Amino acid sequence: MALARALPDEAMSPVPLHRAMRYAVLGGGKRMRPLLVYAAGLALGAALDRLDAPAAAVEIIHAYSLVHDDLPAMDDDALRRGQPTCHVAFGEAMAILAGDALQALAFEVLSEAPALDVEPAVRVEMLRILAKACGSQGMAGGQALDLASVGQRLDPAELERMHVHKTGALIRASVRLGALAAGCRDEAVLARIDRYGHCVGLAFQIRDDILDVEGSTDQLGKTAGKDVAQAKPTYPAILGMTASRGQLAAMTEQALADAATFGARGRALGDLARFVALRES
Numbered sequence: 001m002a003l004a005r006a007l008p009d010e011a012m013s014p015v016p017l018h019r020a021m022r023y024a025v026l027g028g029g030k031r032m033r034p035l036l037v038y039a040a041g042l043a044l045g046a047a048l049d050r051l052d053a054p055a056a057a058v059e060i061i062h063a064y065s066l067v068h069d070d071l072p073a074m075d076d077d078a079l080r081r082g083q084p085t086c087h088v089a090f091g092e093a094m095a096i097l098a099g100d101a102l103q104a105l106a107f108e109v110l111s112e113a114p115a116l117d118v119e120p121a122v123r124v125e126m127l128r129i130l131a132k133a134c135g136s137q138g139m140a141g142g143q144a145l146d147l148a149s150v151g152q153r154l155d156p157a158e159l160e161r162m163h164v165h166k167t168g169a170l171i172r173a174s175v176r177l178g179a180l181a182a183g184c185r186d187e188a189v190l191a192r193i194d195r196y197g198h199c200v201g202l203a204f205q206i207r208d209d210i211l212d213v214e215g216s217t218d219q220l221g222k223t224a225g226k227d228v229a230q231a232k233p234t235y236p237a238i239l240g241m242t243a244s245r246g247q248l249a250a251m252t253e254q255a256l257a258d259a260a261t262f263g264a265r266g267r268a269l270g271d272l273a274r275f276v277a278l279r280e281s
Contacts, residue, residue, distance in 0.1 A: 003026065004026060006056045006109045007022050007025060007105070008022075008105075010022050016090065017094060017097055017098060020086055020097070023086060024063045024064070024095075024099075025059065025060060027081050028081040029062075029081050030281075032272070033174040034056065034058055035272055036058075036200070036272060037051055037174045037177055037178040038055055038178065038268070039266075039268035039272055040174070040176075040182070041054075041178035041179065042182075042268060043178075044189070045182055045265070049115040050115055050116055050181045051182075052113070053115065053181075054130075054178065054181050056106075057107070057130060058106070058170060058174045061102070061103060061133070061134060061170060064103045065170070067087070067098055070086065070087060072092065074143070079217065107127060107130065111123065116181060118180070118181065122180055129177060129180075134169075134170075137169070138165055138169035138173075141165045142166025142169065143166055145162040146162055150230060150232055151231045153233065153238075156239060159233055159234075159235065159238050162233075163201070166205075167204055167208075168197070168205070171197050171200055172194060172197035172201055175196060175200075176193060176194060192261060193258075195258055196254075196258040196269060199254045199255040200273055202247075202251045203248055203255065205235070206251065210236060211280070212225060212226065212228070213225070213234075215280070215281070219281055252274070252276070255269075255270075256270050256274070
């Protein structure tokens with residue numbers, strides 16, 4: 001398993017840190033972002049072993065972001081993927097260090113993988129894409145907007161901007177990395193892949209917001225109803241449930257249209273778009 005191989009052995013020193021890192025990454029989850037790397041790469045003819053490193057890297061980044069998002073200073077959650085969050089299990093200081101180490105590890109994995117047989121300039125571009133997805137114009141920026149928006153009434157454009165950064169940036173990076181690992185240089189094809197990632201990223205967030213209202217804690221594996229309790233702006237809160245479902249359908253329809261342009265090789269992209277729209281957790 002690429003993820004397990006990428007992580008340090010928990011018997012290595014410092015043992016508590018490595019245990020926390022493995023706990024955060026290997027403790028379940030949908031693995032949506034690595035699946036998107038594989039789906040995009042396969043749609044463009046990549047060999048599977050070329051996709052293992054970018055797939056592992058985006059999942060490690062996602063795990064780091066969840067560890068930090070759950071911290072008391074952020075979303076202050078005690079449950080993730082049906083188990084205690086990293087800071088509950090290992091303490092706040094060790095969770096912060098685990099998140100820091102995971103972010104660094106993702107770039108190490110992507111930079112070193114010998115099976116990722118691409119030109120040095122392409123590997124550097126892949127590292128740039130992943131870095132941007134993490135930073136102030138990506139997840140960190142989106143989280144900052146999210147924290148600043150608590151109790152505020154955002155308009156739909158502001159809400160979309162927040163989630164394009166917080167949730168969408170890493171999803172868009174995932175499909176772009178898969179395409180680059182496949183050797184794609186066609187700007188028109190990359191534009192389609194980017195649009196697909198944009199639509200799936202927003203669809204993922206809209207469905208997440210709907211599930212926060214309609215789902216249970218047992219079903220979701222995390223605390224249900226926290227967005228409402230914390231007065232966060234969400235798609236149902238801003239648009240209403242009916243319009244949110246309509247927006248979800250529109251994003252899914254566009255993603256499916258883009259996936260269809262790859263023919264039979266794009267089937268996995270279409271399947272993932274449908275899964276995002278219909279998921280129950």
